[in-house]
Amino acid sequence: MKKLVSLVLSTLLLFLLAGCGSGPEDTTTDKAEVQSLSIKGSDTMVHLVSTWTEEFMQSDAHVDISVTGGGSGTGIAALLNGTTDICAASRGMKEKELKQAQASNISPKEIAVARDGIVLVVNPENPVSSLTIDQLREIYTGKAKNWQEVGGPDAPIIVLSRESSSGTFIFFQEHVLNKEDYTASARLLPGTSALIQAVAADKWAIAYVGLGFAAESQGNVKALAVQAQGQAAPVAPSEATIRSGEYAISRPLFFYTNGEPQGVAKKFVDFCLSPTGQDIVRKAGYVPVS
Amino acid sequence: MSRSLRSIFTDRVMRVLLVGAASTSVLIVGLIFLFLFKEAGPFVLKPGLAKLFDSQWIPVSFQQERYGVGPLLSGSALVTLLAMVITVPTSVLIAIYIAEIARPMEREWLKPFIEILASIPSVVLGFFGLIVVAPLVKDIFGLSTGLTALTGALLLSLMAIPTVISISEDALASVPYALKNASLALGASHLQTIFRVTLPAALPGIVAAVMLGIGRVIGETMAVLMVTGNSAIVTFSPLESVRTMTATIAAEMGEVPFGSVHYQSLFWIGIILLFITFILNIIAQRVLKKYGMMK
Numbered sequence: 001m002k003k004l005v006s007l008v009l010s011t012l013l014l015f016l017l018a019g020c021g022s023g024p025e026d027t028t029t030d031k032a033e034v035q036s037l038s039i040k041g042s043d044t045m046v047h048l049v050s051t052w053t054e055e056f057m058q059s060d061a062h063v064d065i066s067v068t069g070g071g072s073g074t075g076i077a078a079l080l081n082g083t084t085d086i087c088a089a090s091r092g093m094k095e096k097e098l099k100q101a102q103a104s105n106i107s108p109k110e111i112a113v114a115r116d117g118i119v120l121v122v123n124p125e126n127p128v129s130s131l132t133i134d135q136l137r138e139i140y141t142g143k144a145k146n147w148q149e150v151g152g153p154d155a156p157i158i159v160l161s162r163e164s165s166s167g168t169f170i171f172f173q174e175h176v177l178n179k180e181d182y183t184a185s186a187r188l189l190p191g192t193s194a195l196i197q198a199v200a201a202d203k204w205a206i207a208y209v210g211l212g213f214a215a216e217s218q219g220n221v222k223a224l225a226v227q228a229q230g231q232a233a234p235v236a237p238s239e240a241t242i243r244s245g246e247y248a249i250s251r252p253l254f255f256y257t258n259g260e261p262q263g264v265a266k267k268f269v270d271f272c273l274s275p276t277g278q279d280i281v282r283k284a285g286y287v288p289v290s
Numbered sequence: 291m292s293r294s295l296r297s298i299f300t301d302r303v304m305r306v307l308l309v310g311a312a313s314t315s316v317l318i319v320g321l322i323f324l325f326l327f328k329e330a331g332p333f334v335l336k337p338g339l340a341k342l343f344d345s346q347w348i349p350v351s352f353q354q355e356r357y358g359v360g361p362l363l364s365g366s367a368l369v370t371l372l373a374m375v376i377t378v379p380t381s382v383l384i385a386i387y388i389a390e391i392a393r394p395m396e397r398e399w400l401k402p403f404i405e406i407l408a409s410i411p412s413v414v415l416g417f418f419g420l421i422v423v424a425p426l427v428k429d430i431f432g433l434s435t436g437l438t439a440l441t442g443a444l445l446l447s448l449m450a451i452p453t454v455i456s457i458s459e460d461a462l463a464s465v466p467y468a469l470k471n472a473s474l475a476l477g478a479s480h481l482q483t484i485f486r487v488t489l490p491a492a493l494p495g496i497v498a499a500v501m502l503g504i505g506r507v508i509g510e511t512m513a514v515l516m517v518t519g520n521s522a523i524v525t526f527s528p529l530e531s532v533r534t535m536t537a538t539i540a541a542e543m544g545e546v547p548f549g550s551v552h553y554q555s556l557f558w559i560g561i562i563l564l565f566i567t568f569i570l571n572i573i574a575q576r577v578l579k580k581y582g583m584m585k
Contacts, residue, residue, distance in 0.1 A: 070544055071544060073544070073546070073547075074544045077544075077546075077547065077548065080548075081548070096547055096550070097547060100547055100548075155434070156434055158434055158435045163520070163541045163542070164349060164350040164541075164542060165541065165542060165544055165546075169350070170350065173350075173352065174352065179352030179353065180352075180353065181348050181351050181353060182348075184346060184348075184361070184521060184522055184523045185521045185523050185531070186521060187435070187437055187519035187520060187521050187531050188519075188520040188521065188533070188541070189437075189519075189520070190515055190516065190541060194420070194516070197420065198435065198437065201424075201425060201428075201435075201436070202428070202434055202435040202436075203434060204434045205434070205435060
């Protein structure tokens with residue numbers, strides 16, 4: 001009986017100790033020279049970054065890189081909290097975030113690693129094939145509610161957008177909506193693949209996605225040509241038109257590090273900017289910077 | 291002497307450990323409340339609680355951020371109400387069947403399946419909703435998109451039905467045989483007995499089951515995030531898109547700058563949500579206790 005009691009007691013104690021003892025995870029030390037690197041941020045860039053990572057790890061077996069998405073905002077927040085080494089962001093840092101960085105003693109270093117075009121996609125059955133920036137603004141701010149108002153057939157426009165945690169959401173708001181608010185009846189979906197899925201299923205939907213995703217899902221969705229103010233004709237999104245800046249809705253993709261990248265981080269960034277790295281950019285459906 | 295001292299000591303230690311373990315859950319609930327209010331607190335001073343009564347929810351804006359929780363509350367209310375309209379009749383009928391009509395063999399088959407339904411992860415149900423239910427809703431009602439409040443409600447009722455069934459069934463099964471036998475002896479048919487005697491006698495238990503079901507539905511996140519379309523508008527139409535409180539927290543908490551006004555407003559939504567489920571749970575427990583159905 002007494003043995004049983006002491007057994008129960010010691011088990012309980014063990015549990016208590018185990019509960020207290022789990023300290024911070026040890027990532028860097030031990031394990032003979034395997035260095036780790038964490039990259040977090042833009043959902044748009046996850047595909048590209050993980051391709052880079054795969055290639056990079058093949059050439060350097062002593063590095064263990066973890067790549068997570070979650071949105072540019074999430075990545076920047078992680079950089080400011082010191083929980084990621086590199087932040088992948090599809091937009092520049094906002095003033096608020098820069099102030100926060102100062103407050104938490106972090107000096108973000110911005111490195112442009114690729115360019116991305118934001119492509120407007122509609123269902124292949126939709127006869128509309130091009131829109132002007134003004135028309136896009138009217139659609140996304142809720143002034144135009146019917147395809148008739150922008151040169152299409154008589155059908156309601158189903159406006160689809162990313163969640164507000166997405167870098168694409170903010171870029172689109174800043175550069176296409178002219179900083180106006182999105183219409184309240186826009187449906188906010190939790191990811192790019194959900195957007196593609198919805199546009200492929202709903203005949204009168206419109207959504208915006210990165211060029212890479214639009215290229216991958218060709219056939220299920222149709223990319224629209226876009227005409228900026230002062231342009232004579234609508235420009236179809238492609239690598240050439242995005243690099244030349246002719247296609248109006250394009251943006252640089254960034255890495256952010258705390259201070260100049262060092263050690264493994266520097267090696268990785270250098271690899272991404274090398275000809276091999278930029279070749280991967282092209283293959284992933286984005287546009288090289290150099 | 292030393293032996294008895296030792297056993298007293300062991301008793302004491304055991305007692306402290308067990309009391310500690312038992313009170314941990316109480317402590318955790320208390321800490322959660324404290325934490326929520328601590329994080330949400332500064333909002334009261336700046337920009338002030340009145341901001342929560344704004345008519346719109348636009349937390350990310352270059353013009354003017356607006357933190358009105360009204361649209362989110364109405365979104366949650368609409369989805370929950372719809373889910374209950376679907377859940378209550380279905381589950382009560384199923385519970386009646388299992389408790390009163392089904393043969394023992396059938397009962398043994400039905401109950402495990404209902405329990406499996408309860409254990410499907412909500413993300414999986416969300417996928418199911420996106421791929422199967424949304425297109426169905428779209429085709430049946432001739433809509434241009436299936437991302438509606440109704441789609442969310444259908445998925446949520448799938449989650450609530452098992453809970454409501456099992457508690458209602460317990461309530462029905464605990465109605466004394468004397469009542470049923472008396473009814474049958476007076477010449478009432480089986481069906482008459484069920485609907486005029488057993489069901490009314492079990493009503494408090496069923497009400498409590500429904501309350502717990504509402505609590506489950508209003509707190510659910512993933513499924514609604516995936517299929518309701520998340521437009522922050524006030525609407526009473528089941529075929530419009532709505533944004534619920536839970537989906538808002540889930541979608542926006544990851545991105546928001548730590549300690550910002552937006553961050554605090556999300557914590558206020560959390561407080562409101564916790565408050566609602568807290569009250570629902572208390573009502574359900576009161577009802578169960580009052581009629582002696584708590585075991």
